[in-house]
Amino acid sequence: MLRKCRASCADRQPALPAADSWTSTEECAQWAGSGECESNSAFMLTSCARSCAKVANAHDSYHARCAMNSTFERVLREFAHLGPELISADPPVLLFHSFLSAEEADAFIAHGKGKYTESRGVGVDSEGRMTDVKTEIRTSSHTWCQEAECLDDPLVQRVTARVSDVTRTPPANGEFAQLVYYNSCPEPSHPSCAFYRRHSDFIAGDVHRNQGVRIYTVFMYLNDVEEGGGTRFTDLPSGQITTEARRGKAIFWPSVLADAPYTVDPRTHHEALPVTRGEKWSMYSVVGGV
Numbered sequence: 001m002l003r004k005c006r007a008s009c010a011d012r013q014p015a016l017p018a019a020d021s022w023t024s025t026e027e028c029a030q031w032a033g034s035g036e037c038e039s040n041s042a043f044m045l046t047s048c049a050r051s052c053a054k055v056a057n058a059h060d061s062y063h064a065r066c067a068m069n070s071t072f073e074r075v076l077r078e079f080a081h082l083g084p085e086l087i088s089a090d091p092p093v094l095l096f097h098s099f100l101s102a103e104e105a106d107a108f109i110a111h112g113k114g115k116y117t118e119s120r121g122v123g124v125d126s127e128g129r130m131t132d133v134k135t136e137i138r139t140s141s142h143t144w145c146q147e148a149e150c151l152d153d154p155l156v157q158r159v160t161a162r163v164s165d166v167t168r169t170p171p172a173n174g175e176f177a178q179l180v181y182y183n184s185c186p187e188p189s190h191p192s193c194a195f196y197r198r199h200s201d202f203i204a205g206d207v208h209r210n211q212g213v214r215i216y217t218v219f220m221y222l223n224d225v226e227e228g229g230g231t232r233f234t235d236l237p238s239g240q241i242t243t244e245a246r247r248g249k250a251i252f253w254p255s256v257l258a259d260a261p262y263t264v265d266p267r268t269h270h271e272a273l274p275v276t277r278g279e280k281w282s283m284y285s286v287v288g289g290v
């Protein structure tokens with residue numbers, strides 16, 4: 001597991017043995033660091049167990065971090081035709097300037113029309129089950145692309161395959177695409193505004209679901225919003241960034257820490273700003289992985 005499923009195991013690493021049994025911890029640390037845990041394992045794993053476990057943990061978290069970072073690096077190299085721009089390096093946040101064609105965006109708008117209902121948040125019911133709850137932080141409307149009419153549409157399938165290629169996760173790890181609609185309001189603080197205040201897409205309870213916790217989001221704009229409606233990353237170490245709602249653009253970011261994929265990364269909290277002119281059709285695809 002630790003070799004083949006590093007990312008999944010990274011924050012489930014076994015507790016370190018209390019101490020090395022060899023008389024000199026410094027010697028153990030030195031030997032472990034120079035590869036003796038592999039080349040002289042019989043001695044090392046009994047006499048320097050703690051030092052070997054420390055080195056193994058460090059390797060695992062390094063490789064887990066690399067897996068996520070290499071996904072973003074590879075997108076920049078191999079998906080140049082989608083116009084990727086790294087708007088934050090750590091945590092990685094990618095803006096695609098042309099992720100969807102006009103035809104694809106229109107297909108999603110058409111599939112959602114007439115089906116939108118008030119958006120809900122995730123909560124827990126009186127028996128402790130996960131459920132939808134009305135929330136004050138989200139006033140958009142949404143629907144899901146989950147019926148055959150939408151799922152079998154070749155344009156939809158093309159986009160699902162693209163999300164899978166870009167995120168390097170199998171389509172089975174993706175949730176149904178969520179189509180999100182925001183009406184306009186006269187000014188950002190008006191009670192009729194549709195918004196989604198600062199939040200993370202991560203849901204800790206997803207650990208029990210087949211596709212695992214949400215590790216990535218790919219968020220797509222389906223139309224040009226005349227004014228407002230951008231997505232603001234509120235907690236990036238480099239400062240806030242707001243992307244504009246422009247047809248065909250998409251943002252791709254992780255919701256979890258690269259070396260601890262069960263732990264939310266608070267730096268990618270974000271919010272959907274109210275639309276003050278026009279309306280906003282958008283879609284998000286979240287991918288679970290661990």
Ligand SMILES: O=C(O)CCC(=O)C(=O)O
Binds near residue numbers: 201230232273
């Ligand atoms: O509409 C947006 O700009 C972002 C929406 C969002 O964050 C969400 O639906 O989780």
Ligand SMILES: [Fe+2]
Binds near residue numbers: 199200201270
């Ligand atoms: Fe979100």
